[in-house]
Amino acid sequence: MEELFIQWLHEYGYVILFIWSTLEGELGLIMAGIMSHTGHMSLPIAIFVAGLGGFVGDQVYFYIGRYNKPLIYNKLKTQRRKFALAHLLLQRYGWPIIFIQRYLYGMRTVIPMSIGITRYSAKTFALINFISAIIWATITILLAYFFGEELLQLVEYGKEHYYIAIPFAIMLGGGIYYYLHRVTQKAGKKYLGETK
Known part of the structure; x- marks a missing residue:
């Protein structure tokens, strides 16, 4: 099973990374950093693919909010507190909240949808979101790349002490x-x- 998973990563690594990045994928980025460290992925391409995935994911959430307001208001009642907090953060801090939202646990999907509900400029959101996604991918993958050997040792330890x-x-x-x-x-x- 492990060999099959590794084979998939080698064959479809960039596709898996892109999909994983659209779905809040720090773990996927860490794996990409390790694979770049071992030479199974190109570091610049991995950063670009992961950044593009993160950008696309948040754009989808933004447009869900922009064009599905009734769904947001009626179907996501359990998330109302998070939406209220997202609106408050946007009002208080403005565009920087778009920049850092992917680092806020539990808020990454809510904030883009919440911004989409408002009259915030779609072009401005897309620009900030793209820059933020590339920086997010660069930082996460580079950290995993530079600490690749230590992370691999940790994985080996985990396999021995499962x-x-x-x-x-x-x-x-x-x-x-x-x-x-x-x-x-x-x-x-x-x-x-x-x-x-």
Whole structure:
């Protein structure tokens, strides 16, 4: 299984990196940095692909907010506090919040959607978002690139002492299950609402 995963990374590494980067992918960027360190990826191309993925992801969230306001207001009721906080941050700090939003845990998808709801210029958002995404990709991948040997040693240690990772794997699995359960519930409610 491990060999198959490594083969996929070698064959489709840039595609996987792009997709991962559109979906809040710091882990994908770290893997790209390690693969650049080992020579399996080109460092400049990895940074560009990851930055482009991060840019595209946030642009999608922005336009979801811009053209789906009823969906945002009605379907994402559980996120209202985060949307209120995003509006407050935008009013207080202006454009820098677009620049740093990808570093704010739990707010990366909310802030672009929240900005999309407002009358904020789409061109200005796109420009700041692109610069921010490239810097985010550069910093994360370069750190993993320069500390590649240490990270590989950590991975090897984890493989030898896998039992240490069991609690983290359970938490990760539980988190994924909870997320998928919520998504399917929302999709079901939306479908039932539309068919009534």
